[in-house]
Amino acid sequence: MTTTHRGAFVTLDGPAGVGKTTTTQLVREYLGKRGYKVHATTEPSHGVLGNTARHGTDTYRGHTLACLVAADRYHHLETEVRPRVQEGHIVVCDRYVASSYVLQRMDGVPLIFVEAINAAADRPDLAVILQAPPAVTAARVAARGAHDRFHAGEESSKRESALYEDAAKRLAQWRYPVVAVDTGEASPVDVATYLTDRIADLVEGPAAEAATA
Numbered sequence: 001m002t003t004t005h006r007g008a009f010v011t012l013d014g015p016a017g018v019g020k021t022t023t024t025q026l027v028r029e030y031l032g033k034r035g036y037k038v039h040a041t042t043e044p045s046h047g048v049l050g051n052t053a054r055h056g057t058d059t060y061r062g063h064t065l066a067c068l069v070a071a072d073r074y075h076h077l078e079t080e081v082r083p084r085v086q087e088g089h090i091v092v093c094d095r096y097v098a099s100s101y102v103l104q105r106m107d108g109v110p111l112i113f114v115e116a117i118n119a120a121a122d123r124p125d126l127a128v129i130l131q132a133p134p135a136v137t138a139a140r141v142a143a144r145g146a147h148d149r150f151h152a153g154e155e156s157s158k159r160e161s162a163l164y165e166d167a168a169k170r171l172a173q174w175r176y177p178v179v180a181v182d183t184g185e186a187s188p189v190d191v192a193t194y195l196t197d198r199i200a201d202l203v204e205g206p207a208a209e210a211a212t213a
């Protein structure tokens, strides 16, 4: 790798239990071991708005939760993501816009509203959608324990998975560079190694050389 590389913004989304948090942490570790400057983060963020959203999903629902996570997203971009990317970090974010396309729709918010309030969010350099068969993700959530009311067994995992398929297509229409990865059969190490290679190619590739020339 080069000693200097451009910054990049990489997002990971997908159904509950698919492995977003596990993969984010491993990708951070692997990129770091290869000498890249890397910053792992999450949405909702650890700021006031983010904590209110993350711990308030029973209190805040529908349009209120949609606006809360979008407001947190814009603040997170402004105060954490963009500054880190500008400093040359690879920012790896556990959940981003695709999660709103899915969870807010599951919460009864019309897609057109979700699209509108997220329209000014930065386009990632790579938007990863993790997928696995709903029976697999539901079993992982059952074994680990559900985090919130969105996780309600295999039927909700099926709906979530179908909505992520749809979200991936819609984000591609917004010119998000989307890559889908199946974690059903692949181990966490395999998934993270594959993505680490993809991200390294991204920051070392011709576009990166042009950007730093």
Ligand SMILES: Nc1ncnc2c1ncn2[C@@H]1O[C@H](COP(=O)(O)OP(=O)(O)OP(=O)(O)O)[C@@H](O)[C@H]1O
Binding pocket: 014, 015, 016, 017, 018, 019, 020, 021, 022, 023, 140, 141, 144, 147, 183, 184, 186, 187, 188, 189, 191
């Ligand atoms: N590729 C994988 N193969 C097998 N098990 C995995 C894989 N990735 C993650 N797991 C396991 O699945 C469970 C859920 O993983 P994790 O918490 O990373 O998912 P998540 O997508 O972040 O979930 P949530 O949206 O509910 O926070 C954990 O027990 C984790 O060890």
Ligand SMILES: Cc1cn([C@H]2C[C@H](O)[C@@H](COP(=O)(O)O)O2)c(=O)[nH]c1=O
Binding pocket: 016, 043, 044, 053, 054, 057, 065, 069, 095, 096, 097, 098, 099, 100, 101, 103, 104, 147, 148, 150
């Ligand atoms: C990014 C994002 C998050 N949420 C909600 C859904 C969950 O309750 C939490 C995230 O918790 P997890 O441990 O990562 O599963 O935040 C949301 O409703 N919409 C979003 O866009």
